[in-house]
Amino acid sequence: MIIDTHCHIYGSEMENAEQIIKESAKNDICVILNGTDPLSNNEILELADKYENVYGALGYFHTIADEVTxxxxxxxxxxxxxxxxxxxxxxxxxxxxxxxxxxxQKQLFEKMLNLAQKHGLPVIVHSRKSMQDTYDILKCHDVVGSMHCYQGSAEMAHEFIKLGFYMGIGGPITNTNNKKTRKMIRKIDIGHMLVETDSPYLTPQEKRGEKNTPLNIKYVIRKISEELNMKENEVVEITTQNARDLFKF
Structure with a gap:
């Protein structure tokens, strides 16, 4: 089994979401659908109840920080x-x-972290142009989780790892000009990595121009195996176990 730890495969993002979920199941891919608002959270709950290979992460994204009640x-x-x-x-x-x-944004983030602590759940964290603030807030909370689509330095990755976080590696690692992420993964242990697609976004270079799907996780795995000089099945085995350890399923 391969676990795509971060994607947005539901009706408000993709019109053929259920077809993609079924195709993923046929390819032994389990998906963790990530919500960003009340609508997507409800869609995820329905899909998780309907499909065995679907699990969910529910949350409120920075885009609705000014309107959450x-x-x-x-x-x-x-x-x-x-x-x-x-x-x-x-x-x-x-x-x-x-x-x-x-x-x-910070207030909403804090509320989400407090809910995670209350329920004993890990968190899946987005951080763009906000790495230091993200770190400063996380270190004040008793949470572990995933740094989604991590694009920071290896040095900062190690700081997040000390807090109990895994680095989410997705399609950007396949981009020819993304030397920073490839350098980063060579400096951290694969025991601290998860694979993800962020479907329908961040399509790997091999499928550029198309909407991303969990089936493209294979390109992420291939690039990690090349960079770390490992067999692809070893990357799958370790990252799947990492996901199971973090998300408890």
Whole structure:
């Protein structure tokens, strides 16, 4: 089995979501669908209940930081008790598009981390142009998890690893000009890596121009195996066990 630890395969993101889920199952791929708002969280709950190879992470993303209400937080709190929900995510900080609502982003992130602590769940964290703030907040909470699509340095990766985090490696590692990520994975142990696609986004270079799907996880695995001089089946075995250890399924 291969575990795609981060993707967005549901109706509000992909019109053929259920077909893709079925194809993934046929290829022995288990997916962790990540929510970003109440709509996607509800879609994930329905799909996780319907398909054996689907698990979920529920959360509120930085994009709705200015509009989340306490009622929304209470709703999410009640949903996190579902047996097939294995993490709080996708959550985090993003200063790439706007820095105007930094405080609201941080407050929402803190609330998500508090819910993760309450439910004993790991977190799946997005951090773009906000790495230091992300780290400073995480180190003040008793949580472990995944740094989704980690694009930072090896030195910073080691700091997150000390907190109990794995580095999520996805399609960007296949990009010819992305030497930074390939250098980073050579400096950390594969025991601290997870594989992901972020479908339908971040399509590997081999399928550039197409919408990404969990079936493209093979290109991520291939590139990791090349960079670490390992067999592909070894990469699958270790990263799958890493995911099982973190997400407890």
């Amino acid at each position: 306490e009622e929304d937080i209470s709703l999410l709190d009640s949903q996190l008790g579902n047996d097939k929900i294995v993490a709080v995510g996708e959550i985090g900080l993003d200063y790439y598009h706007t820095k105007d609502n930094k405080d609201n």
